[in-house]
Amino acid sequence: MISNILSLLIWVPILSGIILYFYNRNEKILNIYNVLINFFVLALSIYLLINFKQDVEAFQFIEKYNWINTLNIQYFLGVDGISTLLIILNTIIFFIVSIYNLNLKIDKRNQYYASFLIANGLTIGVFSSLDAILFYIFFEALLIPMFLIIGIWGGANRIYASIKFFIYTFFGSVLLLISFLYINSKISSFDINYLYDANFTLVEQEWLFIAMAIAFAIKIPMFPFHTWLPDAHVQAPTSGSVVLAAILLKVGAYGFIRYVLPVVPIGAMSLDIYFIILSLIAIAYVGLIAITQNDMKKLIAYSSISHMGFVTLGFFIIFQLFEKTSNVDDLIISLSGSLYQIISHGFVSASLFICVGSIYDRYKTKKISDLSGLLNQMPVYSWFFLFFALANCGLPGTSSFVGELLIIISSFKANFIYAFISSSTLIISAFYSLWLVKRVIYGEIKIDLDKNIDANNLEKLILFTLALIIIILGIYPDFIMNFMNTSLRHISETIIFKL
């Protein structure tokens, strides 16, 4: 068994990214090198997946060194079922992005690749660090490559979007830092296990919860902290949008389940109603906003926010479930619904952004009103687009269905109103997804490109892989459910024990 596999996963892409940043000679070597590194990371993460023991409750692959003794900060890495799955999601998406990037015609190619490689390593760092400050460092450092990706290779209004993105998320993360430092001043540790054991008074928990929840709510993003996301998505280059939607939003969700719910459950419980309301607003109201969008990327961005509303709903109804049924299994179902939604949305939104990116590459427009009749010009491609749009609205048989179903079932147990509002998404998301397809794919040809512009082999491969993953996740969810069951049970028991 490879020791220090997590360190390898983090530092190999980061270091090779730094090397790549200063190498700018041969484009071919650049491409091969980039794909190889990403493949190596993917292979390592699959190795991690295979060697992971599903029935062990504690963290695995632990690496623990004293990093800064004077400040109690450790270099403490380890994974459980949740983080392993998110690491796999991360490496798959980055590998697909690296393949997709081969098609691009951009300048400063080496720096573009380097930013993605560094982002890859830092995200794995976020998902695997078990020391709060180490987590914070990765969490915040992740902003820098994303900032550069949006700012350098983005659209016309990229500067506004990148600055808004950076400052918005930095604002959240300093609140996170304050909370971690406060916790440290009480228990003198940043170690996750001590954080789980710590007990705070109700007032402390409420304040800690508010600070940390704002930090992660901005990242997810929850209504009303979501305004940076549509801007960032519209301006980011396609691969940037893919990473943003598929990975970065998940960092916020991961933060909730790792650092907020088990650490300050009493605070979360006393304020959960506000977050449930905000989640419901995100699901219904932001879904309605998505309908009115004329920019395809913006539409998908708003639909992402709406889908993330499900994730947060799944997180915050657990307290009401606990009050009603006191059954730990109900909590697990709700949480696993959220996590399933996270993973499913990672693939669905990534594929939608890749589709939109390819349209933009050909027609040089993302406006729905400018496009029509794509089916006539690019049939294969349109088929995939239709499939992903259906997956986006939670068609049974696709991965989105599983997560949404679990969360709606759980919210039924908690309160009928929640279930009622959240099921409205089945109509709303169908509305915006299918109407998008109707306007873009069907109809008369508006812009006639006189060439064969259907998906090339590389794109076909990427889209097919993504579609396959979405279908497999849709018809055989048990693998992922079993995989994270033990970890979720552990987290739920921690929460219940503290309540």
Add this chain to the structure above:
Amino acid sequence: MIIQNTITSLFHFMPEIILSISSMVILLIGTLEFLKKYVFQLTILSILLASSFSYMVYPETALSLFNASIVKNDITEFFKYICYFIFLIQVLISRKYLNIRKLDSGEFYSLLIFALIGCLIIISADNLIVLFLGIELSSLSLYSLIALDKSNSLSSEAAIKYFVLSIIASAIMLFGFSYLYGLTNSLSISEIIVFSNTNEISNLYLFSYILIFIGVAFKFAVAPFHMWLPDVYEGSPLPVTNFISSIPKIAFFVLAYKFLDGNNIMQIDNFHNIFLFLGIFSVIVGNLYALAQKKIMRLIAYSGVANSGFIFLALYAAIEYNFSVSAFYVASYSFATVSLISLVTYISSKKYNLVYIKDFKGLSASLGFISVLFMVTLLSTAGIPLTVGFYAKYLVIDSLISKDLILVATLVILMTVVGLYYYLRIIWFMFFEPGINSLVNRGDKLSVLILSFIPAIIIMVFLFPEPIFKYIFNILT
């Protein structure tokens, strides 16, 4: 503490003596037509000589020289090394800049070394008279250095402003010294601390301290004593700005440390709250003013005001803990700001004047590596992880929180979010905007190597901070 007689004192005081002699020699050589071109080399040589000698006579235990008017211990030597290192980088980088503007005369280097000696004396003085001597030596040299560029009207304006305000600050400080002497009947700082720990602290005694720390606040440019800073930064030649921004701050930090360490006066609310209020006020004022700046040096100046506010907050937090937090902050900030101004100097020395922030547009296209260095340094000043500035801000916030000042901590850290905007603005101009200048990338390798020292240190210390923390925590407790 081992007391040395005059002869051995001279031996231990050798680094400063070497510097004094060499600065006079440089002044002399500068007037001779055929030796004029060697002043730069001589300056470098004297710094290297002084610092290596300083290493040779490194005190095993604390030393007291010249009838207890000079002390040497781990702390003074640590900060002196930082001064030597920073000074060396500043001088190495500024040669071309001075050359183009015809400022590289003997008197420039000589005055700069005198200013350095002044700061070194402030660091090691234990006697109020010697301390004041050091303050005046460095200030007087700086007045003339600021005004040295006679072709620049801003330069003279800056010199006059600095002269008048600095004289007032020195006078207030001296006033405080005289009260202190009258009350304690002693000129030695260590005896004064013993006095304040054994006697009841009277209001007049407190008042003298407040006067002294108004002087310190002026030198740190803590709001509301910051008015001189933007004009001086903008007006003076960049190498001089580079000096003013770092070495005097280190020196005055050591002065503050000497006055406050183990001093009961820190326990008095009316006194230590001054640091808290000035610190908060300064962080707010510095960050908000910096947002509105159009010129790069004024921006660095206001960011300096904000950072000085953090230093004062760290001094406030030192009431119960020790000064290691503030010492680390001072060191980290000086390194970052020296790197920033050195980079500006380097770019400006290519006959391309970097005055406005918009001049940064498209810099990464022509000076790619330099832009990366700039970005690292800016992120360090802003306190983003992957740079050592993160630990500096972290420690200050941490100490505020452990004193239960959570609201203050939240306020100042939110102000750094505001401050982030102007740092990001420079980064976006460099990387995101198309270039408007036709700067040819013909950077000389040596300067780039020197410039990359500090950013490399910034990242290395971030990754492996433990030895530095241990060292600083060790010498300051």
